[in-house]
Amino acid sequence: MTEKTKKSDLERAGTFTVGRVGNSLKVTIPTSAHIREGEQLTLYLEANGTLVYRPKKRHVSIWDTDFVNHYDFDADKKAIGTSDDVKHVGKELD
Incomplete structure (x- = not known):
């Protein structure tokens, strides 16, 4: 069980x-x-001797976020057009 201290949160x-x-x-x-x-935690030593551990900020790849997982990329492709819309002539993309 945790308890709140009187001096802070x-x-x-x-x-x-x-x-x-x-x-x-x-x-x-x-x-x-x-x-x-x-x-990973970073340790800080305050002037009064208090030790404070804080989590190290982690790099978050945008490709691992809910934003990307739920984004409609097909709608963007339709709105801006893509090379998929171009009729290919010859053997550029065999």
């Missing part, structure tokens, strides 16, 4: 113990934080 996800893996330190993130496996 941050949600408290719990208290965790820092562990060691080789020469690095680790903190386990609970799945309730909705961070996906493999997602």
Whole structure:
């Protein structure tokens, strides 16, 4: 269960113990934080010592969006005309 802090809109996800893996330190993130496996986080250190992790912005290909999946490209082709409308002569497109 998460609780709101009084000073901000941050949600408290719990208290965790820092562990060691080789020469690095680790903190386990609970799945309730909705961070996906493999997602990259950027760590910021505020002047008061607060650590803030933020997801790294991922590049999103326009071809993987709902906009493209639901776009009517055939309507655009009809509106502007395409090479499909041209009668080919010869062997240009064998």
